[in-house]
Amino acid sequence: MKARIEAALELAGLGKNGLQVSYLAEGAWHEAYLISTTETGPLVARFPKLFSYGKPFVYNERELKAEYGGRGLYYRLANGVSEGICPPYYTYYISPELSFTIETYSGPVMSLAAADEAEAARWGAQCGRFFRHMDRTSVELEGFGFLDWKDGNLAGDHQQDFRVYWVEDTEGYLESWERLERAGYGSEAAGVKRMLDEIVPFRLRRTPGLSLTNRDVSPENLIICETEVRLIDPVPVIYDGLAFAGNVLNNFNTLFPSFHRSPRYERHRFDRYQPLLRAFADGFLEGYAQGDPEMLYALRVEQFLMLLDLTCDHIGLLEHEMTEETVLRYGDQAAVEERIPAYITGLEQFRLS
CATH class of the missing domain: 3.30.200 (Phosphorylase Kinase; domain 1)
Structure with missing residues (x-):
């Protein structure tokens, strides 16, 4: 080497x-x-x-x-x-x-074992404020989505009209409750539908913006330098920043602490640090929203949709034979089955404000 x-x-x-x-x-x-x-x-x-x-x-x-x-x-x-x-x-x-x-070299990655909830909330608030500023920074690239390399330049891998895509993507969530119903979660699906009947019109009224946001914010790529947070190893996406702010909230509240049976994440044992991860998410929400109730509501909408996507993704995994890559990412069939009821409960108990 x-x-x-x-x-x-x-x-x-x-x-x-x-x-x-x-x-x-x-x-x-x-x-x-x-x-x-x-x-x-x-x-x-x-x-x-x-x-x-x-x-x-x-x-x-x-x-x-x-x-x-x-x-x-x-x-x-x-x-x-x-x-x-x-x-x-x-x-x-x-x-x-x-x-x-x-x-x-920015320093060692975040140590949850050495932190307390107040520290985690401060780190989350710093990240939230940064995300909000970053989402207001224009990026002069063609298209949207994950980055591609075309004709010697970076560009989004989608070249269609973003507003048209946004409408199609938002309206597509109306079908998600049907997938839950088909999977045997009938009464729970009814609650999801009621939530979507409120969320979808709101999301269609909201004007999305394009910025270079980050899909991959996790304790693995957050550095604590004295009292300041540093970010490394991002996965940049040209997309609506609020959507991926909701992704951060869902990951720290739900995905990371529930993936302890995934070979990809098991060494971190994030399930042992669930209060710290939730404190980080709460700080992130506060730092991004900055007291704006409409912004807070919009962020919670995106968090709910990310949780719904995560739930439907898990249901979909059980409909096909799991590949080696899938098992390494998600865990075996038993691990996937174990998570779904908790996700369903999270959807049922979710509050937008």
Whole structure:
């Protein structure tokens, strides 16, 4: 590995004298190494894993340019909104022989074991305020959705009219309660339908905006530097920012603490830190809404829809044979079955204000 890192430093135009290397962490798709030389401060080098979710790495220049270039764009925009919230130095290189990213080391990831609820709420509020500012920052890219690499530039992977898509997506939720009913949750589906009868017209009246938001906010990629929160390793999406703010709320309230039987998340045992995760979500909601009751309502609408999507996704998983990748992401059939009643209860008990 040291030879690969030396090659990466040379390709990045960085010195390698006095190179020190230590293994840092492993994510879903990359391995990360903490490195330093006599010419640089601490840096993080990431390389694609040979296998991810049971599948071998296959070099795809277009996908890597979209991913690595998109991360760099997000870092630049984020640091313009809140200086230092993301690594100030970032570079990447892509080739069939060697692909990597190198960025400033921001510090150790969030430690829930060393935190209390008040701290978690403060961190969440910082993230919420940042998200709100980021969602008001324009991004000059064509299309919307996940980032793609087209004709030498980043662009959204959807090129249709966003407003038309938004209407179709919103009206599509009216069919979700029917899926619950078909799966045997008849009385619960009726409650979901009543909620959707209120939510859908509201969402259609709301004017969505496009910004470069982040689909992947988790304790795995939040850094606590003294009392300040830092963000690393985002998954940028050109979409309505409120929708993915709702995703943060659903993930910290529901998904993370319920996925302790997923091989992807089991080592974190987020179920043991549910009060802290909920405190973070409460802080995030407060930091984003900033006392605006209509904004608070809109965020809760998006959180409810993310929970509904999560529930329907789990029901769908049981309708087909589960692949190795699915099991690694979600856990086995028993784990999936175990979550659904709790999600249904969450939908039944959900309050928009």
